[in-house]
Structures are given as structure tokens and as C-alpha cells.
Amino acid sequence: MLLKLMTLSIENQGYKREVSSKPVYVNTKNIISISDYFGIKDFLSSEGLSFSDSKFSVVKISHGHKTEEIIAFGTSEHISGQIQPEIDSSRLLLNE
Numbered sequence: 001m002l003l004k005l006m007t008l009s010i011e012n013q014g015y016k017r018e019v020s021s022k023p024v025y026v027n028t029k030n031i032i033s034i035s036d037y038f039g040i041k042d043f044l045s046s047e048g049l050s051f052s053d054s055k056f057s058v059v060k061i062s063h064g065h066k067t068e069e070i071i072a073f074g075t076s077e078h079i080s081g082q083i084q085p086e087i088d089s090s091r092l093l094l095n096e
Contacts, residue, residue, distance in 0.1 A: 001028045003082055008056060008071040010042070019049045024070065028083050030069065032060040034076040 002025045011018045037056045044052040057076045061068045072079060 001083075002026065003028050003079075004030075005059065005070070005079070006073040007028075008051065008073065010071075017047060019044070021050060021051070021073065026059070026061055030062045032062050033081070034059050034079050036076050038069060040071060050051065 005024050005026055006021050007024050009020050009022055011020075035058050037058045040056050041052060044050075051073075055072055055075050057072050057074060057079055059070050059072050059079065061070065
């Protein structure tokens, strides 16, 4: 099953940082973990960037030989609530 996540993208352009959001579709079987990311709020506020009032989570995704971390909008509880585990799946989220 694919899960649509809105992600936060931060690009360093030398003298300033550009923050944007974009949708990403993730295969739920590749999600390793989801955890709340409180530190990003202080960073966004101190830089005077948008989205400082939003809540974020770090989603770790397995790509077989490597792991990718993305910053997604929403709490870990909200994101994990969107995932419907398959009946015969042997993989479960441990932070439920």
C-alpha cells in the first residue's frame, strides 16, 4: 500500500535556506520507524522560516542497502494511524 506524506525540504543556498513542502508516496512495507521531531520547530523559528507552527515526524524508510530519513508533516501517531497493517503481515510498528 502506498502512503502519501507531505515532506519538508530544506535547501541550503549559501547565505540563506529555502524551505518547501512536497508530496511523497511511500510503500508502507518499507517504513522502518516513525518518531516525533520536536527539534525542527526551534530551527524553523530561529531561522524565521515558514511552517514553524506545524508538527513534524522523522520517517525512516528502507531502500534495501540503505536507509533514508524524511521529515514529514504530522505527528507519529497521525502518520501511523494512516497505515493499515495487512492481516497476514509479520511486520508491526513497535511504537503503537
